[in-house]
Amino acid sequence: MVTLTATRPTAVPTTYPTKLLIDGHWVDPLDGDSFPTINPATGETIATVAAAGPKDVDRAVKAARQALESGPWSRMDAADRGKLLYNLADLVEQRAEELAALETLNCGKTINDSRGDIQGVINTLRYYAGWADKIEGRTIPVRGNFLSYTLRQPVGVVGQIIPWNFPLLMLAWKWGPALACGNTVVMKPAEQTPLSALRIGELAIEAGFPPGVINLINGFGETTGHAMVVHPDIDKIAFTGHVETAKIIQKNAADTLKRTTFELGGKSPNVIFADCDLDAAVEGAFHAIYFHGGQCCTAGSRLFVEEKIHREFVQRLAARTQTRRIGDPMDPNTQQGPQVSQEQLDKILGYIALGQKEGANLVVGGNRVGDRGFFVAPTIFDNVRDEMTIAKDEIFGPVVGVLPFQSMDEVIERANRTHYGLAAAIWTKDIDKAHLFAKRVKAGTVWVNCYHVVDATTPFGGFKMSGQGRENGEAALEHYTELKTVTIRLR
Numbered sequence: 385m386v387t388l389t390a391t392r393p394t395a396v397p398t399t400y401p402t403k404l405l406i407d408g409h410w411v412d413p414l415d416g417d418s419f420p421t422i423n424p425a426t427g428e429t430i431a432t433v434a435a436a437g438p439k440d441v442d443r444a445v446k447a448a449r450q451a452l453e454s455g456p457w458s459r460m461d462a463a464d465r466g467k468l469l470y471n472l473a474d475l476v477e478q479r480a481e482e483l484a485a486l487e488t489l490n491c492g493k494t495i496n497d498s499r500g501d502i503q504g505v506i507n508t509l510r511y512y513a514g515w516a517d518k519i520e521g522r523t524i525p526v527r528g529n530f531l532s533y534t535l536r537q538p539v540g541v542v543g544q545i546i547p548w549n550f551p552l553l554m555l556a557w558k559w560g561p562a563l564a565c566g567n568t569v570v571m572k573p574a575e576q577t578p579l580s581a582l583r584i585g586e587l588a589i590e591a592g593f594p595p596g597v598i599n600l601i602n603g604f605g606e607t608t609g610h611a612m613v614v615h616p617d618i619d620k621i622a623f624t625g626h627v628e629t630a631k632i633i634q635k636n637a638a639d640t641l642k643r644t645t646f647e648l649g650g651k652s653p654n655v656i657f658a659d660c661d662l663d664a665a666v667e668g669a670f671h672a673i674y675f676h677g678g679q680c681c682t683a684g685s686r687l688f689v690e691e692k693i694h695r696e697f698v699q700r701l702a703a704r705t706q707t708r709r710i711g712d713p714m715d716p717n718t719q720q721g722p723q724v725s726q727e728q729l730d731k732i733l734g735y736i737a738l739g740q741k742e743g744a745n746l747v748v749g750g751n752r753v754g755d756r757g758f759f760v761a762p763t764i765f766d767n768v769r770d771e772m773t774i775a776k777d778e779i780f781g782p783v784v785g786v787l788p789f790q791s792m793d794e795v796i797e798r799a800n801r802t803h804y805g806l807a808a809a810i811w812t813k814d815i816d817k818a819h820l821f822a823k824r825v826k827a828g829t830v831w832v833n834c835y836h837v838v839d840a841t842t843p844f845g846g847f848k849m850s851g852q853g854r855e856n857g858e859a860a861l862e863h864y865t866e867l868k869t870v871t872i873r874l875r
């Protein structure tokens with residue numbers, strides 16, 4: 385277990401791997417470039433990291449293809465693939481404190497949130513390690529004198545493009561099932577947060593993954609990411625990020641008819657009924673929106689509150705919000721660190737200004753905190769209406785909109801009136817209401833009297849424009865295997 389302690393990290397790295405990991409070697413780009421990576425708590429540059437150009441993407445794909453078709457990986461027993469994932473999980477566990485510190489340094493999440501993420505990484509790698517030798521086909525009672533069975537085989541070389549909000553956890557969600565199923569990987573971390581992935585790349589080599597099985601290339605979306613999406617020898621793209629980016633990727637992947645899976649954003653409804661446990665619901669609404677500064681695809685950003693308790697609820701949430709300790713994310717007493725970048729800071733402040741212009745009632749927050757780093761005060765808008773931009777767009781910051789409601793039918797209809805469908809939650813003591821809501825709300829995950837409970841074992845993904853496919857749990861295996869039917873004539 386990674387322990388959550390009230391201490392600053394004991395091992396903050398001061399040197400970092402910065403090159404490209406291709407075919408088991410750390411190499412300089414052939415036609416790429418380099419870019420600075422920033423500490424969002426200070427705005428200062430931490431290191432300069434190599435960016436892959438199209439020729440580098442091609443090198444990585446060739447290495448992944450060779451490892452898939454003819455290297456030791458292609459002949460390895462499934463159980464041994466699992467063993468390598470267990471090895472990696474063990475190494476992550478040994479280096480948990482250092483990895484958590486690196487995550488905090490580059491991403492800005494509080495040290496205890498980073499420690500929680502690292503535990504999630506370990507859990508995910510171990511969960512999929514266990515799957516490696518349990519991915520089975522079927523025998524099928526076909527008509528005629530034949531024997532038919534199915535094989536589940538790797539999709540091939542998979543390109544994985546991930547965002548900055550959970551850098552290592554998103555890496556584990558993508559490596560775990562891909563490697564358990566026998567694929568080889570070319571991964572591009574987010575340009576905001578390259579450092580922890582590079583460190584885990586070193587651990588992957590130490591764990592014993594053969595050269596070419598895991599390739600790590602940093603760079604920007606429009607260049608490095610794009611070169612992956614159009615590369616003819618990548619079989620699948622797995623992407624997490626913005627819905628508009630997914631649309632571009634789906635169009636660009638069309639020419640090679642790549643398989644694509646998408647985990648995108650949301651505008652998740654968090655619905656508070658008057659018959660809830662009020663203390664738990666206030667705390668739940670607080671956690672739903674402010675966890676990791678709202679930089680969470682499942683953030684409970686549309687807070688529907690039953691009219692009977694609306695006024696009291698907003699007062700209590702506002703009081704709770706004012707206790708939030710914002711500051712140095714390395715300090716274990718800090719509860720909210722900076723947003724990840726200047727771009728995100730500007731975007732969030734832009735939405736706050738728009739909310740006021742559109743006539744929502746700003747209850748608390750609404751401002752940048754300090755003038756160094758990218759900190760935003762937790763913000764509540766009350767009496768938000770469904771048609772306001774702040775009720776429709778994903779803000780991806782610590783900004784919640786409160787929307788009063790009166791009845792179950794009304795709130796379900798309004799909760800579903802969005803092109804998103806990632807998560808939803810209900811707070812009530814009435815079991816009928818809970819099940820009815822769970823059935824009728826259009827979302828890939830529904831929480832009852834809890835929020836942000838996500839586990840390696842449970843399928844995760846979106847309805848509608850929140851995604852395609854599922855990650856985590858057994859469900860992810862389907863998206864990393866091709867199904868082959870073998871039919872044999874029996875004499």
Ligand code: NAI
Pocket residue numbers: 545546547548549572573574575603604605606608609610613624625626627629630632633647648649650680681728731778779780
């Ligand atoms: P983004 O979708 O642009 O970036 C995510 C990843 O996609 C990064 O690795 C990026 O380099 C890559 N990428 C960008 N354009 C690409 C392209 N044309 N081809 C291939 N890869 C490409 O997200 P960004 O700009 O970092 O954040 C913008 C907004 O996206 C946020 O404000 C938030 O609303 C949403 N977002 C949602 C996330 C989620 O967990 N669902 C995570 C991060 C951002």
Ligand code: MG
Pocket residue numbers: 605626629
């Ligand atoms: Mg972008």
